[in-house]
Amino acid sequence: MGNKWFETVAVAQRRAQRRLPRSVYGALIAGSEKGLSALDNLDAFDELGFAPHVAGAPESRDLSTTVLGQAVSMPVVLSPTGVQAVHPQGEVAVARAAAARGVLMGLSSFASQPIEAVTRVHGQVLFQLYWSGTRDEMIQRLERARAAGAVGVILTLDWSFAHGRDWGSPWIPERMDLRAMVRLAPEALARPAWTWSFAKTGHLPSLSTPNLAAPGAPAPTFFGAYGEWMQSPPASWQDVAWLVAQWGGPLLVKGVCRVDDAKRVVDAGATALSVSNHGGNNLDGTPASIRALSAIAEAVGDEVEVLVDGGVRRGGDVVKALALGARAVMIGRAYLWGLAANGQAGVENVLDVLRGGIDSTLRGLGRASVGELGREDVVVPPGFTRSLGS
Numbered sequence: 001m002g003n004k005w006f007e008t009v010a011v012a013q014r015r016a017q018r019r020l021p022r023s024v025y026g027a028l029i030a031g032s033e034k035g036l037s038a039l040d041n042l043d044a045f046d047e048l049g050f051a052p053h054v055a056g057a058p059e060s061r062d063l064s065t066t067v068l069g070q071a072v073s074m075p076v077v078l079s080p081t082g083v084q085a086v087h088p089q090g091e092v093a094v095a096r097a098a099a100a101r102g103v104l105m106g107l108s109s110f111a112s113q114p115i116e117a118v119t120r121v122h123g124q125v126l127f128q129l130y131w132s133g134t135r136d137e138m139i140q141r142l143e144r145a146r147a148a149g150a151v152g153v154i155l156t157l158d159w160s161f162a163h164g165r166d167w168g169s170p171w172i173p174e175r176m177d178l179r180a181m182v183r184l185a186p187e188a189l190a191r192p193a194w195t196w197s198f199a200k201t202g203h204l205p206s207l208s209t210p211n212l213a214a215p216g217a218p219a220p221t222f223f224g225a226y227g228e229w230m231q232s233p234p235a236s237w238q239d240v241a242w243l244v245a246q247w248g249g250p251l252l253v254k255g256v257c258r259v260d261d262a263k264r265v266v267d268a269g270a271t272a273l274s275v276s277n278h279g280g281n282n283l284d285g286t287p288a289s290i291r292a293l294s295a296i297a298e299a300v301g302d303e304v305e306v307l308v309d310g311g312v313r314r315g316g317d318v319v320k321a322l323a324l325g326a327r328a329v330m331i332g333r334a335y336l337w338g339l340a341a342n343g344q345a346g347v348e349n350v351l352d353v354l355r356g357g358i359d360s361t362l363r364g365l366g367r368a369s370v371g372e373l374g375r376e377d378v379v380v381p382p383g384f385t386r387s388l389g390s
């Protein structure tokens with residue numbers, strides 16, 4: 001067996017593409033409509049540059065910080081992703097990797113593994129939920145997460161239910177029955193390593209959402225859960241404040257792009273927010289989140305922790321985000337590609353690639369810690385910043 005270690009996230013992505021059935025890989029690429037926001041998330045990081053020092057750098061660098069009150073080894077959080085069929089151990093493998101590398105993990109309410117199995121292997125899990133279902137159902141899900149030991153909650157608010165992609169969406173079955181297996185067989189047979197990884201466990205991807213099950217009831221299917229969410233009336237700011245109060249602990253509102261919304265997140269009593277366009281999977285044409293970051297960090301950075309996600313692929317991207325005012329970044333596709341490429345070790349590999357990149361960038365900038373980073377460390381081209389709703 002060849003060396004499974006990969007040196008960059010781009011290499012992990014290529015391996016994931018080679019290993020995963022076409023539909024599963026397509027579900028990870030995601031994006032919406034024309035893919036403008038997904039692309040801008042990547043392009044915007046490339047527009048930023050660095051202002052390095054050549055001498056006087058400290059001998060060692062400190063990457064550790066705290067996020068939502070949790071001590072973490074570096075400013076990178078695994079963002080919640082509801083992707084079911086990447087790896088048989090799914091979110092448990094991700095959680096083991098997060099524990100091994102000392103980072104926080106967000107667990108999607110659309111995850112394939114029950115939260116109890118995830119918190120058993122990692123003590124720093126944030127449970128993510130959408131504004132979906134009745135208030136009683138939301139309370140029941142929060143209480144289950146609390147009982148399981150979640151250290152915080154992520155409330156994801158940005159979703160427009162955009163459907164249709166110019167490059168075509170993968171077919172995802174309601175459940176893995178005989179009909180679905182026959183239809184997906186050619187793809188699965190073309191990817192024998194992936195197929196064997198599931199076959200040897202004796203289980204097919206379940207495509208259900210165990211964390212949304214009512215007590216004693218079977219888990220809803222992925223599409224059942226999606227349907228509930230689509231039919232739920234959108235949250236008001238009073239609803240957000242209500243949920244913050246129900247949880248009563250660290251809570252991050254995910255998906256903020258505008259300064260006026262960021263101020264309302266503060267008013268609702270949340271601990272943190274993430275500047276995010278859902279990895280470009282939401283309202284296509286929303287600017288890259290890194291472009292919207294500095295205006296939000298300047299407006300509310302003293303009152304809530306400001307995180308950012310979308311397009312982070314290397315340690316240098318993490319440093320750019322911190323220099324523009326983020327406390328930490330969240331990553332999605334990068335760790336999913338690592339998981340697809342090599343399971344738990346692949347997620348650890350991605351985290352190590354980012355850690356190495358953050359460390360070498362700090363060295364180039366002559367900084368002793370992530371906390372020292374500031375605007376003077378990066379080159380921001382004219383017209384880069386988007387100050388939405390200020």
Ligand SMILES: Cc1cc2nc3c(=O)[nH]c(=O)nc-3n(C[C@H](O)[C@H](O)[C@H](O)COP(=O)(O)O)c2cc1C
Nearest residue numbers: 028079080081082108156278279310311331332333
């Ligand atoms: C395949 C996929 C599934 C996702 N599922 C969820 C989810 O269930 N809940 C959520 O809050 N965000 C979800 N996201 C968004 C991520 O948490 C994150 O915001 C995004 O992936 C960041 O962009 P990046 O992939 O470029 O790092 C998903 C993203 C992808 C790519």
